[in-house]
Amino acid sequence: MTKDRVNDQVLEENQVAGNGLLDRRLFLKKGLQFGAITTLATSTTLATAKSETPKTEINPADLPWMKTPGEPFSIYGMPSKHEDDVVRYPSPNQVVPGNGVSWTPLHKMEGTITPNGLHYERHHNGVPQIDPKKHRLLIHGLVKNDLTFSIDDLLRYPMQSKICFIECGGNSNAGWNKLPAQAEAGYFNGMVSCSEWTGVPLSVLLDEVGLRKKAKWIIAEGADAFAMQMSIPIEKALDDAFLALYQNGERIRPENGYPLRLIVPGWEGVLNVKWLRRLKVTNRPVMARNETSKYTELQASGKARIFTFPIEAKSLITSPSAHMLLKEKGLYQITGLAWSGRGKVSKVEVSADAGKTWAEAELQEPVLDRSLTRFRLPWHWNGKQSVIMSRVTDETGYEQPERNKLVKERGRKGFFHYNAITRWQVDTDGFVSHVYEKDETQKDNSDISIDSDWD
Amino acid sequence: MKKMKHKKIILISVLIAIGIDFLYAESMQGPDLGHAITPEEIAKWDISVFPDGEGLPKGEGSVAQGEKIYQQKCIACHGENGLGSTADQLAGAQMSLDSEYPEQTIGSYWPYATTVFDVVRRSMPMTAPGSLSNDEVYSVTAYLLYLNHLIGKDDVMNASTLPKVVMPNVDGFINIYEEEQSK
Numbered sequence: 001m002t003k004d005r006v007n008d009q010v011l012e013e014n015q016v017a018g019n020g021l022l023d024r025r026l027f028l029k030k031g032l033q034f035g036a037i038t039t040l041a042t043s044t045t046l047a048t049a050k051s052e053t054p055k056t057e058i059n060p061a062d063l064p065w066m067k068t069p070g071e072p073f074s075i076y077g078m079p080s081k082h083e084d085d086v087v088r089y090p091s092p093n094q095v096v097p098g099n100g101v102s103w104t105p106l107h108k109m110e111g112t113i114t115p116n117g118l119h120y121e122r123h124h125n126g127v128p129q130i131d132p133k134k135h136r137l138l139i140h141g142l143v144k145n146d147l148t149f150s151i152d153d154l155l156r157y158p159m160q161s162k163i164c165f166i167e168c169g170g171n172s173n174a175g176w177n178k179l180p181a182q183a184e185a186g187y188f189n190g191m192v193s194c195s196e197w198t199g200v201p202l203s204v205l206l207d208e209v210g211l212r213k214k215a216k217w218i219i220a221e222g223a224d225a226f227a228m229q230m231s232i233p234i235e236k237a238l239d240d241a242f243l244a245l246y247q248n249g250e251r252i253r254p255e256n257g258y259p260l261r262l263i264v265p266g267w268e269g270v271l272n273v274k275w276l277r278r279l280k281v282t283n284r285p286v287m288a289r290n291e292t293s294k295y296t297e298l299q300a301s302g303k304a305r306i307f308t309f310p311i312e313a314k315s316l317i318t319s320p321s322a323h324m325l326l327k328e329k330g331l332y333q334i335t336g337l338a339w340s341g342r343g344k345v346s347k348v349e350v351s352a353d354a355g356k357t358w359a360e361a362e363l364q365e366p367v368l369d370r371s372l373t374r375f376r377l378p379w380h381w382n383g384k385q386s387v388i389m390s391r392v393t394d395e396t397g398y399e400q401p402e403r404n405k406l407v408k409e410r411g412r413k414g415f416f417h418y419n420a421i422t423r424w425q426v427d428t429d430g431f432v433s434h435v436y437e438k439d440e441t442q443k444d445n446s447d448i449s450i451d452s453d454w455d
Numbered sequence: 456m457k458k459m460k461h462k463k464i465i466l467i468s469v470l471i472a473i474g475i476d477f478l479y480a481e482s483m484q485g486p487d488l489g490h491a492i493t494p495e496e497i498a499k500w501d502i503s504v505f506p507d508g509e510g511l512p513k514g515e516g517s518v519a520q521g522e523k524i525y526q527q528k529c530i531a532c533h534g535e536n537g538l539g540s541t542a543d544q545l546a547g548a549q550m551s552l553d554s555e556y557p558e559q560t561i562g563s564y565w566p567y568a569t570t571v572f573d574v575v576r577r578s579m580p581m582t583a584p585g586s587l588s589n590d591e592v593y594s595v596t597a598y599l600l601y602l603n604h605l606i607g608k609d610d611v612m613n614a615s616t617l618p619k620v621v622m623p624n625v626d627g628f629i630n631i632y633e634e635e636q637s638k
Binding site (some may be wrong): 086093095096098099106124125138139140145146147150156157158160198201203204205207208209219220225226227229233235243252278279280282285286287288289292293296298300301302303304305306307308309413455 | 474483484485486487488489490491492494497500501502503504505506524531532541542543549550551552557559561563566567569570573574577581582584585627628630631632633636
């Protein structure tokens with residue numbers, strides 16, 4: 001049999017949904033099948049065209065770094081200089097450079113844990129350079145004892161660790177635009193990151209200050225130049241909120257809240273107050289600027305949704321994704337991330353024929369509560385124009401909506417909490433771009449860009 | 456009889472819940488290292504202002520004074536008459552909230568006037584947050600409310616007048632958390 005005929009047979013036997021989606025166990029199978037299909041595309045064939053050294057100069061059997069001693073030890077390791085394009089993408093306000101966001105390059109990453117230097121940022125007025133010796137946390141209000149704590153005090157408390165994602169309520173907000181954004185996947189969906197956070201359960205400290213009966217809300221305030229404050233229901237504070245001192249094993253980076261950050265697992269990023277300096281226990285929310293005029297979602301009716309805390313389930317194919325180039329037809333791995341603020345991801349389905357048929361992707365274990373979950377599925381691209389997409393279902397049974405459904409339900413003026421399915425179109429030349437569902441009623445192409453509006 | 460059974464189940468569930476809570480608290484006992492702090496000290500930290508006026512300091516401000524400060528310290532980002540520039544539009548909404556291009560200003564969108572005072576005092580101006588006196592914050596607040604036709608030119612804003620300013624969109628919000636909790 002010719003190699004082509006073997007390929008056809010293997011593809012037929014392993015196809016689980018339309019347009020070349022293959023059995024998720026395919027990569028685990030040994031021997032004939034794996035070898036027969038065109039070799040799995042490497043990151044090089046997938047990457048956006050990079051300048052390559054002419055082949056004549058490379059002799060992989062004889063390379064200089066085996067001929068001389070390597071670099072000495074370092075006190076803090078840095079990424080390889082060849083990975084200098086794996087960086088956050090900052091998008092600051094024109095006049096106030098400390099107000100804005102920086103996006104995590106999800107499209108250049110694998111696994112589920114975000115390295116600390118790549119965790120997304122949303123600051124309202126810069127990153128404060130806090131001296132931990134001078135920093136204090138005050139807990140006061142409807143409590144029996146108003147108390148302050150130094151960082152050294154808090155470091156003596158019993159701690160817990162939790163791997164969880166933090167997603168900005170404004171992540172993927174370009175999805176509300178009439179035209180699909182054409183940035184790389186992470187640069188309009190990367191205001192989500194996932195870390196192992198370690199710190200003191202808030203309930204332990206609330207136990208020490210002694211909550212009064214009327215306590216219903218906690219107002220958390222940061223020690224930044226914006227003095228960011230947000231109101232959080234007491235049920236959540238007592239349930240699983242904690243005061244993080246560590247991120248992925250080291251002390252939290254300044255841009256992520258050093259020396260102390262409130263972690264509110266699964267709830268929108270703005271509630272995870274960085275540089276935490278004060279917790280005021282009250283019987284009602286303060287109605288802060290960032291919980292009334294911002295982080296509320298104006299609906300088509302003119303009414304706005306307020307206190308929309310949990311992040312609804314969302315998934316995204318990170319590779320292949322926008323701006324990537326598939327150099328040839330053949331076997332590829334579709335990979336991406338799924339998450340839900342309401343618990344664990346229960347399944348991720350992938351379609352390679354614009355949603356006509358779906359196949360269940362392999363979820364990378366361990367699948368953790370309110371954490372990024374990696375999914376993967378082999379795909380044979382036949383060289384024809386294809387639309388690939390993923391949709392997640394979480395353990396509450398909630399299924400990620402199509403964009404049309406979300407827009408029909410919420411309108412397009414909400415700015416926050418966009419969690420619709422993202423479609424990537426692979427063209428015949430292998431270039432990947434972002435597309436919407438075709439049937440959307442679109443009167444004109446004019447639009448006000450809302451994706452850079454961070455005030 | 457059926458009711459009794461129900462009650463028993465609830466009682467047992469509550470006992471189990473308390474048991475778990477108790478165990479949890481026991482396993483996560485803190486070393487009690489908090490330091491006492493006096494109300495006078497707390498007052499220096501506490502800058503949160505509530506819709507009913509709780510947290511508003513002494514002092515007052517006028518529209519005219521507020522306009523002067525606005526021209527000096529706010530106009531660069533928020534534009535003339537609060538019409539917006541590199542920062543939010545604060546006044547002058549022409550398009551309603553249910554239109555194609557809604558304008559979400561203080562007058563058209565913000566539910567409480569006290570929030571204006573709170574955010575100006577804690578965060579503005581961005582180049583020197585916390586630099587305005589309480590009188591200056593009341594003045595800027597007054598000017599912004601005046602630009603939104605919510606108070607008159609001669610009205611004075613202070614701890615008693617500001618919470619009484621009724622915002623047109625106070626009932627424009629659907630409390631999703633409350634809805635979910637009551638389900």
